[in-house]
Amino acid sequence: HLQLQESGPGLVKPSETLSLTCTVSGDSIGSSSHYWGWIRQTPGKGLEWIGKIHQSGSTNCNPSLKRRVTVSVDTSKNQFSLKLTSVTAADTSVYYCGRYNYGDFIDFWGQGTLVTVSS
Amino acid sequence: QLVLTQSPSASASLGASVNITCTLSSRHSAYAIAWHQQQPEKGPRYLMKVKSDGSHNKADGIPDRFSGSSSGAERYLTISSLQSEDEGDYYCQSWGTATENVFGTGTTVTVL
Numbered sequence: 001h002l003q004l005q006e007s008g009p010g011l012v013k014p015s016e017t018l019s020l021t022c023t024v025s026g027d028s029i030g031s032s033s034h035y036w037g038w039i040r041q042t043p044g045k046g047l048e049w050i051g052k053i054h055q056s057g058s059t060n061c062n063p064s065l066k067r068r069v070t071v072s073v074d075t076s077k078n079q080f081s082l083k084l085t086s087v088t089a090a091d092t093s094v095y096y097c098g099r100y101n102y103g104d105f106i107d108f109w110g111q112g113t114l115v116t117v118s119s
Numbered sequence: 120q121l122v123l124t125q126s127p128s129a130s131a132s133l134g135a136s137v138n139i140t141c142t143l144s145s146r147h148s149a150y151a152i153a154w155h156q157q158q159p160e161k162g163p164r165y166l167m168k169v170k171s172d173g174s175h176n177k178a179d180g181i182p183d184r185f186s187g188s189s190s191g192a193e194r195y196l197t198i199s200s201l202q203s204e205d206e207g208d209y210y211c212q213s214w215g216t217a218t219e220n221v222f223g224t225g226t227t228v229t230v231l
Contacts, residue, residue, distance in 0.1 A: 021162070047212075083157050103217075105212050105213075
């Protein structure tokens, strides 16, 4: 069955780059028609879509974060990744990866990983 | 701008039914939505997709007591025979253009 697992540092310093990877098992990113993406959750702002990518390399990002976000895919490792630059305390969140059903809605979620931005 | 509005809370007694509403912004009243459940201290779980005609497609393993429906710009999630494990937050999600993908603010369900 499908599983998604986030990995990466739990602590990032202000102004640095947050980097996370999502490893997929139970589905092949390279042969999938779906998109794969990132969402974050903060107590004050709820759930926020960050960005998503198709195995073809086509990406879509939240316009409010687009300037700082890069989503990439490595089909050979069945992984996709997130980079968020110039982080501040406001980027402290639980970050989830997920599968976007044909690019629309999330039909599978990872378990989430807390990333804290602090010096 | 696509906006989803949810009431902050809903409650019902054990074994009763509870309805949760997600209201689409007026220009987007024909859009489909997805419902997600987040139990305490857990990540979200996809429940179902609900279309404007009220048809819904549930994820595998979701009990029959969870159902979806629609009326105009409103999308509903009904939980019948409420169980203690149904407590948690429920979020709706919708999508439009390639760069439009939004979540509602969530409804906290309490089992009395």
